[in-house]
Amino acid sequence: MATKSRLKNMPAQPHKNYGYGTTANSINLPHMPKGPSVTYKPIWENANKTTFNRAESERLAAEKLLEEAKSLIEDARVRVDKGEVEVDVRLKLRTTDVDFWKSELDNKLADIKQEIDEVHNLKIRTDSECRSCIEPINITTQCITFRGGRQGCDLIRDEVDMSLDHELDTCRSSQALLGQTSSQLEEQLRLLRKCKYTIEKEHNEKEMAQQVDAVTKGIKITSLNGKKTQGRSTSVHMPRGGAPVTVSDWMNLTQQNLQRAVQTLEGSFHLRSVVNGILARVASNMKTCVDVSDLAFNRRLSEIRDAKTKLEEQKSETNVKIQEVDDTIQSLERALMAKQGPLASTQAKIQQRKMRPGAELCHDEVDVHLAREHRNLLDIINKLEGGILQAKHCYAGLQKTLLELEDEIAKKANSIYIDEVKCLTLRKSISINMY
Incomplete structure (x- = not known):
């Protein structure tokens, strides 16, 4: 800048005319003899002025570049600090979001595990009740076979026979129903375990994402020890392939998994309610049939005893x-x-009287x-x-x-x-x- 002011204060050099009608730049010099080159004063002045102007322009450009560099450095520092703060804020918000959805997954996972235990216990009860039908079926079948050994008029289709047939049909249908119910419970367990696997997988991924974000948040300039990290990753996990999903897709996926889990749990609740009703109804029907058959047996025995007593009398x-x-x-x-x-x-x-002689052989009152x-x-x-x-x-x-x-x-x-x-x-x- 000082040089620039000095240039402004310098007096302007008048153009001198050497009588040839031209300026110094276009002067026609007289023929000079050959020998060492001689520089004339106007040429020297122009050359100095050109060099001075070029140096001044380079200096001014350098000063401008220095000012811009300082501004660029300051702007870069501010933007980097602001970006780092913004990243930390976004990481914190992201961590909060992941924590929220992970807690939702935790709650739903706990519900699914509890429901799996409930359905598993219910299946054990169903299988036990299904196996318990085997003994009544065998006993009823033996009773029907035994009663085929009755004789005479006692070998009739009486109330006991009809009760035993109904009891056998009830036990067999109950066994088939319980077998189907057990298969439905097995399928429900499969759905619950599949849902549990999906929730656990997403839960683990979110946990890994939290670890990755925690490591990411801890990466500072000072943590790099001033070393270049070209081609080197400080992540705790290996990078995965594929394009990243959007935040909305990420949230929709979690919501879909949670909604699917809710639907599976609701279906399981309904199935457990139905199965409990089936267990109660099957036990009640079988007990009623057994009681009816026993009552028919007692009535028939009373009839047979009465008939036997009368026959004995x-x-x-x-x-x-x-x-x-x-x-x-x-x-x-x-x-x-x-x-x-x-x-x-x-x-x-x-x-003797026929031996009477002659007229004495008469039919008298004695004969009569x-x-x-x-x-x-x-x-x-x-x-x-x-x-x-x-x-x-x-x-x-x-x-x-x-x-x-x-x-x-x-x-x-x-x-x-x-x-x-x-x-x-x-x-x-x-x-x-x-x-």
Whole structure:
């Protein structure tokens, strides 16, 4: 600047005319002899002035460059400091956002883990109740087989048979329903575990992102120790490939995972409610069927016992009648034997009186009375023989009836043994529990 002011204060040099009508720049010098070159004063002055002006321009440009460099350095410092502060603020905000979504994922992950435990326990209960159906099915099937051993008129399709068939159908349908329910619970566990894996994966990624941001936040100029870091990364994780996603996509992905987890949990809650109802209903239906069958058994046993008691009473009375008929037959036979003597005597008298001689062989009152007595004896004997025959027929019928009664009583005893000893004793081991 001082040089510039000096240039302004210098007096302007007038153009001198050397009589040739031209300026110093275009002067035509007279022919000079050859020898060492000679510089004239105007040329020297112009050369000095040109050099001075060029130096002055370079100096001014340098001063301007220095001013701009200082301004650039100051602006760079301010912008770098501002950028570093802005990055720290953005990192802090980003960390806050990641913390928020990570806490949401933590909460949802805890809910999913708890739900997995609940569904797993419910599946164990369902499988246990499904296995518990095996024993009632086997026992009911054995009872149906045992009751096929009834005899005679007892081998009928009674109320007990219908109850056992209904009980068997109920147990089998309950077992099939519980098997399907267990498969649904297994599928729900798969969905929950898949959701848990997704949430854990995203949670771990956010945790890694926090670590990366923490390392990023700790990177300062002083932490580099003044060393160049060309081609070297200070990250705690290896960089991944692929283009980065936008913040909105990042947030949408987390929200979608959380929403999917919420939907999966809601579906699991509904399924658990339905399964608990199924377990209660299955246990109630099976217990009702077992109780109905047991009640039918008891009623049938009461009927069979009553019938057996009546048959035994009838058998006792029949035995008495058989004995009475046998005594009557013996009495009739004795009476018949007792009439053989009078009949022979009467026949002898009639034959003896036929030996009267001549006119004495007349049909007198003695003949009339003897003939009447003979007819009476024959009639009595015939009636006694008919009575004996009827008594023997009655005796045979009573004996046959007695055998039938004994056979029927044995059948009733067999039915009681099957229902009471075999079936009801076996059915005592049936245990219907709601797991």
